[in-house]
Amino acid sequence: MLFIRVDANEKIGIGHLMRCLAVANEANEQGIECTFIISDKETERIMINFDFATICLNSEWNNLNNEIDKLIKVISENKIKLLLVDSYYVTKEYFEEIGKNVTLIYLGDLNYYSEYIDCLINYNNYYHKFNYYNMYDKKKTKLLLGTKYVPLREEFTNIKPIVRDTVSNILITTGGTDTYNIAGKIVDYFIKNESENDICFNIVVGSLNRNLDILSKLEKKNKNIKLYISTNNVAELMIKSDIAISAGGSTLYELCACGVPTICYAFVDNQLDSIKEFMATETMISVGDIRGREEECINLIYEKVQILKNNYKIRKKMFNKMQNIVDRKGSFRIVKEICDLGCKS
Template sequence: MIYFRVDGNEQIATGHIMRCLSIAQAIAEKGENCTFIISDDYPKALIQSKGFGTINLCSKWNDLELEITKLTELIREKEINKMIIDSYFVTERYLKEISKHIRSVYIDDLSLFSYPVDLLINYTSYYSKFNYESLYNLKSIKLLLGCNYVPLRKEFFQIKRNQINNEVRNILITTGGSDTYNIAGRLLDEISMEKRYKDINFHVVSGIFNQNLLKLKTLEENNKNIFLYQNIKRMSDLMMKCDIAVSAGGTTLYELCACGLPTICFAFADNQISGVEDFRDKKIMNYAGDARQNDNNVIQNMINGIELLCENAQQRETYSKKMTNLVDGGGACRIAQEVLAL
């Protein structure tokens, strides 16, 4: 049995849960069961819907040191020997104490300190800026670095886009599990007033913690070209159907890369900044900005980006090729192999 220690809720959304589920599914395909240890029941239904069990620690998701004793007791009780930990709220003490009892794996994209674990994963395109090789040079820690280890679901493995359409007919909008700034709703408000977009379908994916769901449903009811999705079973099918995407930062950007879907990206959290700016600097995606700094400006940049990509099939082709060259979708399987070999 492989255990995951991860959380998801209205504050931190579901990104950590989703990437751990991808790894868990890859591990399960290799014949090993997985269980998720969570601080509360917010993500329970999502995890169990994918066929995995949960254990509720009844702890504080944003103060992990308070759970050290309780988690250590659980490790002894369940005879846990391997655990994948995915939280921005780990501390050096937390990881050191937990790693005394298990083979530990940590998923990182911030490099806040030298992590006392057995296996460290950073699958981002910008991992090199953290100088992991020199930082862990004399330590017996296995490093899995770069986009070969992006933990995507099996549906994204070696998926191929046959062609870039001359005309844009379908646009995907996905703004994270909670969409704190109501970016999807406000963007659609602006677009629905423009006649030029009346023949384009807008496919909006809403996360389970989206507090603006009723507004999105109203937009769908009032506009024949707006379609709202929740709990979508195969995100890759929808991505492959679309010609352009608007997306928040996070693992979804790597899913879009695997699908070769030209994307306008934006950020709304600190942990997304490095990723979206790296994609901007490498000209892999069009970057609309940080919603926390000027959300109105971000909306306008999205509209400008949509207009640019609608008018320029060659630019869409260039983005698409760069994206598929970066991500092949096999990262979860590679991680599963390494975890099982620990």
Template structure:
């Protein structure tokens, strides 16, 4: 049995949980069961809907040191040998104390400090800036680095785009994270409607489980026949592959779009997304629209400019698509599972 320590809620959304689920599914395919340890019941329904049991240790998701004693008890009780930790709220003390009782695999994005763990996973496109090889050169720590380890669900592995690239574009995907705190989706759609330039485009909007502005999106869908709202999408790859252009917040969704080869306009809605979206823009993998927390209006205008640039330019969309699929092949979760099980 492999255990995960991860949380998800309205503040931190579902990205951490979803990538852990992808890894867990790959581990199960290799014959090992998985259980999720969570601080509260917020992510319980989502995790259990994917077939995984949960253990609620009734702790605080943003103060992990408070749970050290309880987690050590659980590690002893369940005889846990390997623990995959995915949280930005780990501390050196937390990892050291827990690491005395179990082998820790840590999923990192931020390189906050030198982690006292047994394995580090950072699949981000920007990982080279952290110089992991130098930091951990003399330490007996396994490093899984780069986009070959992006932990996507199996549906994203070895995809081939069957449809011809439409010109002009006919469908746009909009996905703004699990909670869409800034109400980007609704505000963007209203701007698009007011422009009256894209009445022939169908806009497919994915609403996350913690979306606080769902009622406004539902009203827009009811009012306009080219707006389609999607919840709890079971086969995200199919929806992505149907679209000519995507507008997406940072996070794992961008790597899913890479695997699907959908030309993307990306933006940041949280500090931990900035490195990723800026790197995608800098390397011309995607069009970068900016950081919502700095100026939401500029980001929306940049998104509109991006749509205008890609709308009637199938050759540019093809160039972006090839760069994206060359970066991510969708097999990262299987590679991670293999390394964890043999570790």
């Protein structure tokens, strides 16, 4: 049995939870039962939408050290052997205290060494900046690094990516919360230009988005705008899209799996490395950090869309590069390695 410690809320969004759900669903496919351990009622309300057992610690999602005793008690009571943790609020003390009691797997960026981590998963395209192979040289920690370990949900497994001759659908996705209402500002900029009337804009947002009323009004006023809230068919929307405009994060790897030429940007620090790497390899077009320069970036996004609309060869080149990055087998590989850990624990 695999236990997963993760949270989702308005502040951190749902990205961590979604990638953990991808691992959990694949684990179920391979006959491994999964239970989620969460901090509070907010994550619990989100988890209701998914068919997994949960254990609520009634703790603080952004202060994991304060939950150590509670989590150790849960580990003991449930005889937990395998625990996957996905949170940016982990500390060396947390790893040490929890790692003494369980086989510990960490999913995410980590820029320091901990002997208490049994398996480290960092699927990001910039993982090399952490120099893990030297950091963990000759240590017991199993390293699962690079985009071959991107954990994609089941809906991305059997898709058939394609590049079309013309552009008629543009996908806009800005993360689970979109604090700055970037989606609304982008689409408002586009619809004010009459030359975009032949384009359908599909906007994907999470249920935690604070700007749903604004986006709903835009949808009602414009026939070429469609709003999708917490949709279960993101892969289908991506496949039918000719261009995507997306914030950084795990969504960029989903877009790679679908081969959608993408213009990306960052609005939090932990998205910067990824978009820089995608830009450096000419896999995606990046307009950089949008914070404090929204007007400039939205204008750049519009300009880049015009370039992509009018150049099939560029879109085809981006498609090919994206397809070489993500092969849609990451979740399977992760669970296989976890199974091996379980056999040894």
